[in-house]
Amino acid sequence: MKAVRSLLDKLYTVPQLARFKPVIGAADAILYGTNETTHAAPHVVDNIDIKRYMSLVIVALLPAVAAAFFLFGWRVIAIIMVSYMAGGAVEVIFAIIRKHDIHEGFLITGLIFPLVLPPTTPLWVVAVGVVFGTMFGKEMFGGTGRNIFNPALVGRLFITIAFPAIMTMNWQTPFASGPEAITTATPLTTFKSTAQTSTINPSVVEAGTEQVLFTNAGAVKKATQNPQSEFAGVQVYCMGDAAYEKAAHHRRIEEGKASRLVSYGDLLIGKEPGSMGETCRLAILAGGLLLIGLRVSNWRIPVSYMTTVFIFAAVGSHFLPAKIAPPMFQVLAGGLLFGAMFMATDPITSPFTKAGKYIFGISCGVLTVLIRSFSGYVEGVMFSIVIMNAFTPLIDQMVLMFKYRPVKA
Amino acid sequence: MTPIKNRGFHGGYRFRNFEASPLDKLAAAGVPSKVTISLMQGFSDEVACLVQPGVQVKAGQIIGRDDERVSSPVHASVNGKVVKIEKLEYLGSEVAAVTISSDGTDGWQALQGYSARWDSLTAEQIETLIYLSGASGAGRSGIPTRFKSSIISCDDVEEVIIHGVESEMYGPLSGALLTGDCLSKFADGVKILRKMLPKAGFHVAMNAERESLIAGVSDALSGNDWVEVCGLQSRYPADYDEVLVSTVLGRSVPAGHLAAHIGVIVLDIRDVLSVYEAVVEGKPVIERTVALCGPGFTENPHVRVRIGTPLEHVIGGNLRADKAWRFLRNSALTGERFLEMTQTIDRNCDAVIAVHENDGREMFAFVQPGPRKDSYTPTFLSAILGGKLTKRGETNLHGEERPCISCGFCEEVCPAGLIPHHLFHYVERNIIDETLLRFKIYDCIDCNLCAYVCPSKITLGRHIKSGKDKLINEGLTCPRPPFALKGTGTQKD
Structure with missing residues (x-):
């Protein structure tokens, strides 16, 4: 290791490399740690630093990465590598221009970004997205600590809008390869396209079939029990019922990839199509809980976010079953868990006040359900977090104004 | 038995088990060959010098006193001759300091009018003894007497908090200060203060987990309904005046002001022992018990040190030579650095801390498991190990x-x-x-x-x-x- 040390020391002194000092410095700091000491009180300081802090987020993401690899294969690794290389290049260029150290934040952006992409995303789109996200989501605002929006989400949003066909139409079914593995439907899409038809349009519901797919089914179930109704006698499975789970599982095996039934169990372990890192909910939960346990991320936002989605969906699906999906389905489907655990909790782009964190989480939850149910998009997690990112400074200001309001004597 | 008070103290952090914390052991540093005594001790104003270079002084003789400004007298701490009087840097300002070369004898001159039967003394006599001994210059605002020894007067004192709370990363142990007969001296010291401040309520606060100590103090003070002994959580900064006032009394010190401004005097164990020594033994404040903390010392005792003793004499041969050390005064979090070994111990010094001046690099430092690394976050192995391994005190x-x-x-x-x-x-x-x-x-x-x-x-x-x-x-x-x-x-x- 002495050779590496002396090589690094030599590199610092090469005049042609003076510009690349941030790169050498970063390599040095990663390999050898710092030799700086405290200048004045406090003379002894905590052992944690941003490198460890950020590394732990990566550690927490590893279960999701492993699951993605397991479900979608080597392509996952290729996408992550492209993301790191392209994003890292932007970070390095800006560090050189700004003459500051390379900040560790991009290690997270570079990993979170690929995990929210469909596994079929072409590599050049990955590169475009991560470059855009890092540049316009972070560096334009002045770099780490000053960005308003989550850079990974900015990149994801950009390519969703720029390449809608690629980003919304090609989903790969886990454990599958070849052209027939590509489906256009994630569970959320399926709900959106079938919920109305199966509950409102009677022609879809034919007697003797198991056509009723996605509904919280209160209305439909009632209808089937009414002998006068045209739904009479239809076999209905309610989502969340044990009978439904069983039927769904059974049909999935029978029908293979074409099945449009969703089982909660399959959602949890990641057998449904979706973005690379967001399908295996168990892995996300494990990583998210680890971060909360280590105090690296705060529990307030994920808890308030998911609780709000659950409550809003429970109430909403009772009154508008055709529009709003049932609560457990909402929590488990799509990118909610991943977004709540890893993106909404980004400390830089979410409020720092405690009350602000609750406001942020609740607002994200409401927006997510609204966008999922009433907009042209099937998924609302990304949009709601980005929208609330924009409101973050305002939320903090309002909370501080209230907290530090002048006390009338 | 004693309620654990935890009112109004939100936040804080408990420093657990740092390496080479001080031991429950008391030693004497001996009389140094030379002392340099600053004429400003602690919070008080600088006092006028009463000696000239060349004169012989006795330990305990007042060498600086100013009855016009908020201050307490300053004493010679050794027998010997005044060598020089010069302006020295003291906590950011230039202050006159008297250098005395010692003749090596360790006797001291007692105060006039002390009495082993302190309860026969009047409150005024006690006040005088406390003032003349310099014991009144304690804490952040002093013990009020008829002389200007505090920013407030005796009548203003509503509550007195005496604490032996250990919450610093490195600091003295209350148990070491109260060993043997010191416990009964401490109890008498509290009673003496009560005699002087009869209207004040007294509160003695210790770490809640020092159960035997709390029991001992409660025993020694039993039968007095004006004093309350309470246990506090040992999260830093539980021993700060502002925090003590809120946890012990449930009151709050107005921002930017002192506890004294709302009639609360905050003292520590040593201050009370000095009061006892002044009144019962006639001994002025010429000594201070200092804890030698941190891995820089081969041993970590508490040592009795004459005021004005240079650091090099305090440390003596008790220093490990294998590493570079940074010497700190009182606190690793807020303390000043001792820049030279000739800097001296003053009345407010209660700990000398030697931590490793660690400018060494560590391979892959940020991914090390860190069984001996302290952190607020539970992200190091040390969090799982609890307090099993000592944590490193170093300046990296x-x-x-x-x-x-x-x-x-x-x-x-x-x-x-x-x-x-x-x-x-x-x-x-x-x-x-x-x-x-x-x-x-x-x-x-x-x-x-x-x-x-x-x-x-x-x-x-x-x-x-x-x-x-x-x-x-x-x-x-x-x-x-x-x-x-x-x-x-x-x-x-």
Whole structure:
């Protein structure tokens, strides 16, 4: 290791490399740690630093990465590598221009970004997205600590809008390869396209079939029990019922990839199509809980976010079953868990006040359900977090104004 | 038996089991060949010098006294001859200091009028003894006597808090100070103070987990309904005046003011022992018990040191030679650095800390498991090991300075309920105006815990302090609370 040390020391002194000092410095700091000491009180300081802090987020993401690899294969690794290389290049260029150290934040952006992409995303789109996200989501605002929006989400949003066909139409079914593995439907899409038809349009519901797919089914179930109704006698499975789970599982095996039934169990372990890192909910939960346990991320936002989605969906699906999906389905489907655990909790782009964190989480939850149910998009997690990112400074200001309001004597 | 009080103390951090913490052992450092005694000791004003170079002095003889300014007398701490009187740097200002070369004898001159039967003394006699011994210069605002020894008068004292709370990373052990007959001396000291301040309520606070100590103190003070013994949680900064006032009394010290301003005197165990020694033994404050903490020392005893003893004499041969050490005064979080070995121990010094000046690099430091690394976050192995392995006390920064990411650790630990990183953003951008006042910058008690926990290695405490200084320069001083303060001379009616 002495050779590496002396090589690094030599590199610092090469005049042609003076510009690349941030790169050498970063390599040095990663390999050898710092030799700086405290200048004045406090003379002894905590052992944690941003490198460890950020590394732990990566550690927490590893279960999701492993699951993605397991479900979608080597392509996952290729996408992550492209993301790191392209994003890292932007970070390095800006560090050189700004003459500051390379900040560790991009290690997270570079990993979170690929995990929210469909596994079929072409590599050049990955590169475009991560470059855009890092540049316009972070560096334009002045770099780490000053960005308003989550850079990974900015990149994801950009390519969703720029390449809608690629980003919304090609989903790969886990454990599958070849052209027939590509489906256009994630569970959320399926709900959106079938919920109305199966509950409102009677022609879809034919007697003797198991056509009723996605509904919280209160209305439909009632209808089937009414002998006068045209739904009479239809076999209905309610989502969340044990009978439904069983039927769904059974049909999935029978029908293979074409099945449009969703089982909660399959959602949890990641057998449904979706973005690379967001399908295996168990892995996300494990990583998210680890971060909360280590105090690296705060529990307030994920808890308030998911609780709000659950409550809003429970109430909403009772009154508008055709529009709003049932609560457990909402929590488990799509990118909610991943977004709540890893993106909404980004400390830089979410409020720092405690009350602000609750406001942020609740607002994200409401927006997510609204966008999922009433907009042209099937998924609302990304949009709601980005929208609330924009409101973050305002939320903090309002909370501080209230907290530090002048006390009338 | 004794309730654990935990009112109003939010945040804080418990420093557990750092290596080479002081032992329950008392030793004497002996008489040094030379002492340099500053004429400003502790909080008080500089006193007028009463000796000239060349004169012979006795240990215990008053060499500086000023009855016009808030101060207590300063004594020669050794028998010998005054060598020189010069201006020296003392905690940021130039102060006259008397250097005495010792003749090596360890006797001292007793005060006039002390009595082993202290209960036969009148309150006035006690006051005089406490003042003349210098024991009145204790704490952050002194013990009030008829002489100007405190910013407030005896009548203003409503409550007295005496604490032996250990919450620092490195600091003296209360148990070591109260061994043997010191416990009964301590109890008598409390009673003497009560005789002098008959209207005040007394509270003795110790760490809740020091159960035997609490039991011992309660025993020694039993039968007195004016004193309460309570156990406190040992989270830093539980021993700060502001925190003690809120946890023990449930009151709050107005921002930017002293506990004395609301009639509360905060003393520690040593202050009470000095009171006892002054009144019962006639011994002036010529000695101080100092804890030698940290891995720099081969042994970590508490040593009795004459005031003005140079650091090199205190340390003697008790130093490990294998590493470079940084010597700190009183606290690893807020203390000043001893820059030279000739700097001296003063009355307010209760610990000398030697931590490893660690400018060495560590391979892959940020991914090390860290069984001996302390952290507020449970991200190191040390968190799982609990206190099984001692934690390293060293000065490495453990990372590079980075922009604030609003992780919120500083807010979580702030005992004053502030949002340090938010204040830091204003001070850093040099926005020095009413906004800082609105966000209660003056509530900061300078405990530096925010800077300790910061993963971005931002010196938050220093920034907040400079913010306060700049505010004062702008004329935006701390607003007075809407009630009358004691000892400010301009009380509202």
